[in-house]
Amino acid sequence: MKKKLAILVILILMIGAAFVITTPAEAGVKPTTVVYNIYATDGYIRLVDGTPLYIYGFVGGRKGEPITFMPSYDPISGIQPANVTLAGGAPDPTGGPVIGDELQLQGQAQFPAPVIYATSDDVVEIRLKNLGVYAQPTAPNDPHSIHLHGLDVDAANDGVPETSVGAVPANLCYDGVTSNDCSANGGSAPGAGNVVVYMFHQKQASTYLYHCHQEADIHVQMGMYGALVIYNPGDAARLTGPGRGQGGTIYGFKYDKDYIVMLSEFDVRQHTDEEGTYAPSVETFMDSGGDTITVPVGTDPMTWNVVEYKPQYWMINGLSFPNTIHLDVPGVFNYAQWIEAYPNYDALVTGSVSTTTNPSQQFWKTPGEKVLIRMINIGFETQPMHMHGFHFKILGSDQRAWKWANTITWGKPTPFGFGLEKNTITIGSGETYDIMVDFGQQASNAPQYAPNAADPSSGDFLTMWPGSTFGGVQTRYDPANGNAPVVNTDTGQPVIPDAGDPFNPVTYVGGPAVSQLIPFHNHDDYKATNNGVYPGGMFTMLVILP
């Protein structure tokens, strides 16, 4: 009897303990409000081949955190000004005319737009102000908005017409011609100078995007989009955002680090149309009377018609190959300057074949790093993205886990080799995919993952390492020569670049010149070009580290 009572008491205590242990809040991390100060404006960038391009976009960042922006390229002087850092962060928007610190952001649209990130506990406030057109003052002074793509926002709450707020009007004056200070120009147009506060809270940690939804056919093409990432409250990456080497969890899967791979493409004709320089293609012929007649080609009208869309440049995170793999184009592109302004958009995916920061993943098939790639397509085309050398696991799409394909059972994720794995994924406009790459797969043919410092000949990784006597397989592209592979004049073989120290992985992380590369590219291979020049476009690499 006493024994039974003791068992009963123990049972009750255990049930009680279970209730006490179960606490909904993540230990030590409290929900907070994250504020982003974002401005809409215009600007110029240079494409991979040096072509100046007029864009609309956003600039700004998380309130109170320093931001660095890459100023607008000056197409007249041909000068790319040095980066500007605002130590106090993006200025707080002011309602009314553009004043004070806001002035220095006019005409400085960033492409892509700053990554917005927060956790699934946080309330996010985005404060948006429209600084109007500045880099090209004759361009349309349009309203802009932020559409939170993939967030579950109640459609019924778009507001009644009298107060409906989505777009932030341009700072137009009532004369319809001038802007900003309207004291002498008939006053401000309705809504001019508004600061619109978008508030949201998203419970599903996943990959989202945001873009302007005003005249979406034009404004999205003009470059008004960026990634939006919601982390779980315990994720280390919540403090840095994506692309910074920090880990986290998604749909229950743990990853060592995450990257954004955001796809888009440009048809420069849309941009020149907004800029006011669009010249339709024409053909000239002689009529029977000997007079010269010039007519638009095909259906090309005198003003740009978006249904003629036929892009020339394809990009990942706003960069075309070889800029995606950190290669400079002398006089056109400097990666160090770019990454300082776009710290969350590194498109060169690196991973170790042997070192995971997360011991709990050891039961997975390999001990290699598990790298999450957050794929987003915000272009107008559907893209078949193909990864060499790996089959990646599709964890989810459009902010939902694909539980039927990859389950978490007893806390253990479906290992690689099971579940839904692909090497090519077709991603349509507006879609997102969360895919996991197991870098250890590259080591699975190699019994020893890392080179042994004591015996440099040991370790099969060395056979893949470009600096080894086995030669590796790497080529390097020469931007000064149309990105043609650099050829060794003695052997006629592609040059093996300087390889760093094989026993010091830190020297590998410097980029493509020091390690093994595996392509990840658009398999519509004509899109792996820059205005028709291969290789280029939607093309990046995975860097295999020891």
Next chain:
Amino acid sequence: MAKTSPQKNSQKLAVPLFGAVFLVVIVAAGIGIARGAQPKSQDAPEAQKILDVQAHMPFQVLIPAYMPRDFIRGDVEIALDDVGPGGEPMIQLSYRTRNGETLFLKEWVPINPEKEILASSRPVETKWGQGWLLRQSESLAALWVDIGPLRASIYSPDAGVISPEELLEMAETLGPASNRQVFSFSLEMPTVREVEPPPPFEVPINEDGIQEITLVVTPGGYSPVRFSVRQGIPVRLIFRQLGQVGCGNVLIFPTDPENTTALTLESASDKKILEFTPSVVGDFHFTCSHQMYRGMMKVVP
């Protein structure tokens, strides 16, 4: 039946009486316990914390008398380094429950109150005047109210726990943290009511006896979006555009139930004039060619 001694009667009553007394005691105890939980005047648990930081703020900081019981008022977290949407000094109070549910209260004095706008919100009635309520299913509930020049934003990411009515009750019971704060767990919730739209703009009659109105279409819609004209008096409607308006250059305008006119602006500087005499009393909805922009003409006798 006729004769029953009082003695016997009292004996008979003894048991029920005991029961009744017992019941009264229970009820009294219950009332006593209940009264203990009733609102009463005392310092709000966070009042001193608020008073301690009051000197840092250029406005009087308000706290709600009503707050759902689970929030631990005394543990309020106070942030003074935030600023409002227009860069104004702002205080943020964060209240939390033991389960981790959070309630935020921000207060600031907007420099341009009409230009700091909560996206996707709808106007609601509050005792302070018009407020703006935002709801995103169970993800977020937010309410902005203006108390004189002070704007308060009360919101929670735990909208499944806090109802809009509770947000409104908190907003309506905002008061200074000084003196003896009345705070309560009031059970009577206010009703959330949407604000009636303002009356239509009345088109004046000029010296020629014509009701003349300029209808401007902007990217944000028509201005004015609703106007009223008198029946039987000629109307001259001047239609123009301001900025990029997409399909807004075409105005589909019903002048009476039988007749609808389409006006098309050929360029940004174009103007189109429509002259008609309203003959039928009623509401006539006009739109752009794709019905994205909408407005209303009211014809009154």
